[in-house]
Amino acid sequence: MKRMGSLFDNWYDDFKAACLEYVGTTFFLLLAFGGIQAAQESSGGSTTDVTRIMYIAVAMGLSLLVSVWIFFRATGGVFNPNVGLALLLTGVVQPFRFALYSIAQLVGGITAAALVFALTPGPLAYNTFLHTGVNSAQGVFIEMFITAALVIAVLMLAAEKHQATPFAPVGIGLTLFACHLWAVIYTGAGMNVARAFGPAVVTGFPFSSQWVYWVGDTLGSLLGAGFYIIFKQNRYWRLTPNQDTMNDEESPNVPLQNGVSLSAARGARSSSVGQSGEPHSEDATIGTRGEKGAQNGSTTGSTIV
Secondary structure, X not given: OXXXXXXXXXXXXXXXXXXXXXXXXXXXXXXXXXXXXXXXXXXXXXXXXXXXXXXXXXHHHHHHHHHHHXXXXXXXXXXXXXXXXXXXXXXXXXXXXXXXXXXXXXXXXXXXXXXXXHHOOOOOOOOOOOOOOOOHHHHHHHHHHHHHHHHHXXXXXXXXXXXXXXXXXXXHHHHHHHHHHHHOOOOOXXXXXHHHHHHHHHOOOOOOOXXXXXXXXXXXXXXXXXXXXXXXXXXXXXXXXXXOOOOHHHOOOOOOOOOOEHHHHHHHHHHXXXXXXXXOHHHHHHHHHHHHHHHOOOOOOOOEO
């Protein structure tokens, strides 16, 4: 009974965070869906145009970057049930907050899809589906790998605390951008069941491949969380330490970084003269320069060249 009570100890904060997560998810997908719709309208319906693919990838990546940076201090900026599942599996969030977040994200996806559908002309262009020539197995594994990439980015850049954590939204947004460059032409690059579910609800589930995004993205959550746990178990920060340090003393020392000391060079040459009994011509030159310096009132110490 005590254990069950502990799950709901912070229920009010969890509820408030979930409300903000709904707002954040709606904000993120409103920008993202709007960008995809604009790309469709400007390209005349072409599905293979490189410019359109780039436009969609940039729209998705920048939308996530901006949204996460705005909301991450309040809710963590999750906006994705699959990322939330990975956070649950790694102990970052508790089950009750995960459940509330998932509901908020799914409803946020529906809200954003409905808003963009109502505000823009033309048919809805941001449904996810398997493109021609892509079978279900391929779709599942593509979604699994790109979702795992996003999950690992979130865990290593945001959940894991280090010098670059405040800039985690940049790395997370770039990860989404890179994954879209690969997968948007094959699966639509779901990577997020809320992103796939919202437009499907608004349009009445026109494609039978909706399950691919639930299965593939869930597998991606498990894969990404598994990698992160393995990293932690193997104390990854000990493998190449001080990679995120700001201490310039940890910088490598290169050969001859501090130059060559003339006094040390003289000492080495003096010992060679003592052994041979004859001065080297360069030593005589240095001695002459030293005498001239003394006459001019200058002093010669251990000069570095």
